[in-house]
Amino acid sequence: MSIKKKISLFFTLLVLCILLANNTLHYIRSKNRLIDFNQKEITLVTEEIAYEVENSKNSALYMEDRMAQELRTASIAIQRSLPSKYQDVSNERLTELAKQLRVSHITLLAPRGDDIIGVRSSDSKEINISTKEWGYWYTSFQELLDNRPVTTKKGVVLLNFWSGPIEVASSNPKHIDKWGYYYDGSTNYIINPYFRDKNVIDIEKKFGPTNVMNRFTKSLDGVLELTVFNPNNFGKQNQSVYLNGNRYVKMKDQPIWYGTYTYQNTNRDKAFIKNVLKTGMSKSYISEINKKKVLKTFVPIKEEKSASYVIGVVYDYDLIETELHDELVKHLLLSLPFIILVLIVSIIFSTSITRPIKNLVEHVNYIAKGNFGEISTVRRRDELGGLSKILIIYHIS
Secondary structure, eight states, X not given: OOHHXXXXXXXXXXXXXXXXXXXXXXXXXXXXXXXXHHHHHHHHHXXXXXXXXXXXXXXXXXXXXXXXXXXXXXXXXXXXXXXXXXXXXXXXXXXXXXXXXXXXXXXXXXXXXXXXEEEEESSGGGTTOBOTTOTHHHHHHHHHHTTOOOOXXXXXXXXXXXXXXXXXXXXXXXXXXXXXXXXXXXXXXXXEEEEETHXXXXXXXXXXXXXXXXXXXXXXXXXXXXXXXXXXXTTOSOOOEEETTEEEOOGGGOSEEEEOOOSOOXXXXXXXXXXXXXXXXXXXXXXXXXXXXXXXXXXXXXXXXXXXXEEEEEXXXXXXXXXXXHHHHHHHHHHHHHHHHHHHHHHHHHHHHHHHHHHHHHHHHHHHTTOOOOOOOOOOSSHHHHHHHHHHHHHHO
């Protein structure tokens, strides 16, 4: 390969390597900046989501209170429609009343020994159900039977009435119920009307946090999933309770409070949830889950009046990579004209060096053949010019 080609190739490759190194460093910096920006944006979004979640929780609780008031009204109507002793009430009559009053079911609870059980009900699974192991629920029933105000902080307390929070039915864990309990001393039983499933879930769908989270998921580009994690129980085993022969998990103990958890990575997510709660700072990681590359971010939310929780955001990492790829291609295309320019300049530069060398080589060969005619001078002030002068002196001598 000629010196001319070597010089041109050397300078072109040198510049190409410098440009590739620069573009690579730019890609890495852009990637880190983009991920950092994305994480900050997600943090701001989750703070807004947390605010909306708290508002929606308050809205849902308000609607729960309205449901409790409806159950109390239904309880008074039931009390006026039934005999004072449960022995004179049939399950069929309770079924009719439930339809008339538009509640899902009606159960009558009465003391039996050291327990309070379901003695009559429009739901067959509620009959003979024991409440002795129900904790604060059982305490509330005792206070009602003693004509004392219910001291339980959960639920709604009204005159001669208490409504427990929405919960999984211990008589049949396939259902979610909202119960009301009424006793004014005129009967030998507690009147227990309740709403089930659709009536309760519709409230959650319209006013609860899940509705808010679904709205954010649809409106935010790249967000695949939002999840509110219960940091106390997420990733733990044996959170089930056993009551009345049924095994189920209470709603407050469920590992996922709101949203979905389709992109599961339990062990790693558990470690991140623990870390963000400890440090109070959001954390992220990149992983392939469900055959999709995602960026998972966990943001701790600490409220004064409610339990702390963690919001998880699953972001489509392909969007970030696409943006980075487009930016890299753009820089490479911008570098191409510069490389061509360097190639042209290097060719001109190498020609300016190799052309006088070529002339000198031709004259040396001319002299070597015994031809001592006139020799042209290379008019340069560098080494090649000096070499030309030496050749002329040698030729003259």
